[in-house]
Amino acid sequence: MNLATKTLTAALFVVAGAAFAETEATDPIVIGHQDLMKSIAGASKVLGGMASGSTAYDAAAAEAAKALLIKDAADIAVKFKEPGSDPASGAKPEIWTNWEDFVVKANALGTAATALDVASADSIKAGMGAVGGACKDCHTTYRLSTN
Template identity: 40%
Template sequence: MLAAALLLGAATTAFASAQDPDVRARQEVMGLIRSNIKKIAPLAQGKADFDAAAAQAAFAKIAEKAAMVPGVFETRSNTDPEAEAKDALWDNWDDFGSKAAALQKAAEAGANVDSLEGLQAAFGPMAGACKSCHTEYKE
């Protein structure tokens, strides 16, 4: 869980700062995923009181946006100075799609959490799905 918090802290891309509209669309989707993870992280870490409705809503939004990830990366475009996607993403498109699907599935699993333990059990795999993709495909 600490690794997930560190991962969140390292994610500093501003929403939609790119000039390229394809890159900007990616930043918007990924930014919405990140903002919802930031809503869940304090709950999972015990830094905020558990709120089932808030956790469920955030997980559901992450799942919704995760489903959009392959679509916003369809166009190979990473020459914008704000682009953070590696060429490997498009070179390994099937793997990238699998990783996006894993994020969606992990977030869907959390969309019905009703306890702190359930939240913590769902948060780890979701954060792991983020990390596995970012490790390989993000600058």
């Protein structure tokens, strides 16, 4: 295979991968899963911005983001009760075959969010490791790496 063919083949894989990654879910159940995860990511981004100093500390915004994280963490077991069926889902089927473990991991996020002290940017920074760790623990086990 010559260099031009290799380059074209690689480009096609990149485009196909991007198209797959940008596929939007159509199953309402999967859309619910994804919307919940986007909400958690948004609240985490607000808090993470304050923790890193890239966003000014705002007590009201920090409290709201914390409250949203706590609420969303509690909703994970409710929203994910049904698996849904959609190729755009980033969820591994192991969620439903290892349900109890999945719920334990979801509850760990709620525990970390509840313990988060949002009184200052420094206190947020001190607690975000536990929040991020809970997210990472669940995603490592139950999220497809392609999404």
